[in-house]
Amino acid sequence: MPENQSIRVSVDAVVFGYTSREGLSVLLIKRNIPPFRHAWALPGGLVHNEESLEEAVTRELQEETGVSIRYLEQLYTFGQPDRDPRNRVVSVAYFGLVRPDAFRLQAATDASEAAWFPMKSLPALAFDHATIVATALERLRGKLTYAPVGFELLDKTFPFSELEKLYQTVLDRPIDRRNFKKKILKLGLLEKTSEKQRHEGSGRPGDLYRFHAERYQALQHQGFTFEI
């Protein structure tokens, strides 16, 4: 009796971008086919027969938004029978992070049907995508504290204040500047560059730092754990 299974498999991606101006944003596309025609939805689509799930998300993201992803991991699989009103679709959701350059690039190319929405002002979403976004936000909050994923959302070099603001925005709580800096620096994963921040408005320009991804990977294999 389970032989005539008619379930489809799709992937969906929750891609977060961040700027200190707008905070956390999510990449969405406008659907132009039913169901939920004209509604905003997560980028994604049906998995092809010969591709892996990761290949499917990457492909869909490329096709639908043109955004290239630096960090991508599986989030959760959503499989309620009624989550798609037409067919049964099980969706494997992924969770991605991009740096501000990808973010800004996209904002410029505005002819397309893809757009960034700040988390504070998300539109109504198709299917159960609001649930998926909520799950992704929880995951991001969790990961920020026990994995160095915050750097994936910042430029390659960044002033400390950006990192602070990121943590404060996403975790939604105030952070003591001095203690935070001490903790982060003690991890030994940041390198101060010789450059200074370009002045944006007034105030003293900050020193720019760079994250040592390789150093982290090395330490990680020795049982090192990031912790904020």
Place this chain on the structure above:
Amino acid sequence: MPENQSIRVSVDAVVFGYTSREGLSVLLIKRNIPPFRHAWALPGGLVHNEESLEEAVTRELQEETGVSIRYLEQLYTFGQPDRDPRNRVVSVAYFGLVRPDAFRLQAATDASEAAWFPMKSLPALAFDHATIVATALERLRGKLTYAPVGFELLDKTFPFSELEKLYQTVLDRPIDRRNFKKKILKLGLLEKTSEKQRHEGSGRPGDLYRFHAERYQALQHQGFTFEI
């Protein structure tokens, strides 16, 4: 072109049981249909058209092993195109924990094709099930330190030594008895019962404790975090 998708969706369950004698064990079934006929595999099977993923795992576990699960959560979705040599099958894996009584019960009912295997001596497994088990073990190790899941593997009331041994076995490192007890008790989630351990062999019988699941849920909603 993605319209003639032919991918099936299955669920698989990695169910762990624990006794201080045998350590951590996994529930397996013997396959009696190809592929991998006569090999050991995780309980699981194709999802029916009208049921949710959770319903599917629960049903399969019931049908194939008769074991009832206290704790079940989604683990990861495995979707490599070649993971099943015949058809493309995407499998949503779940991660479950049972108490020793379910464990012992099953051991008695030995006519069936389901059996517990100690992690130390797993047989060769069908498909990519060895990978799935490895992923589940990682998850268990992680969860043990930041969520009170250890209690799901013990009897309703248990002596402190059982909890200690569980942590030592699963995390595979020695633990200081006094410090461990202090830490756990400070969480305020354990209640000492008036009973004492029934003597198994020699030595002083230990006090029996009970885990306060409701109390934990209440605290959890107030932003409390378990941490060992």
Place this chain on the structure above:
DNA sequence: ACAAAAGTGTTTATCATACACCCATGA
């Protein structure tokens, strides 16, 4: 000169760790 943001250190409390002896029971 002033407004805005960045840089920096010390004190205190809390928590983690290391460590050893006495007690209850069964044989």
Place this chain on the structure above:
DNA sequence: TCATGGGTGTATGATAAACACTTTTGT
């Protein structure tokens, strides 16, 4: 009485938290 495992406290070091003034830059 002996062997086995359970119960318990203290001292020390490490880490987290609280907290404010000075410096650099643009206007």
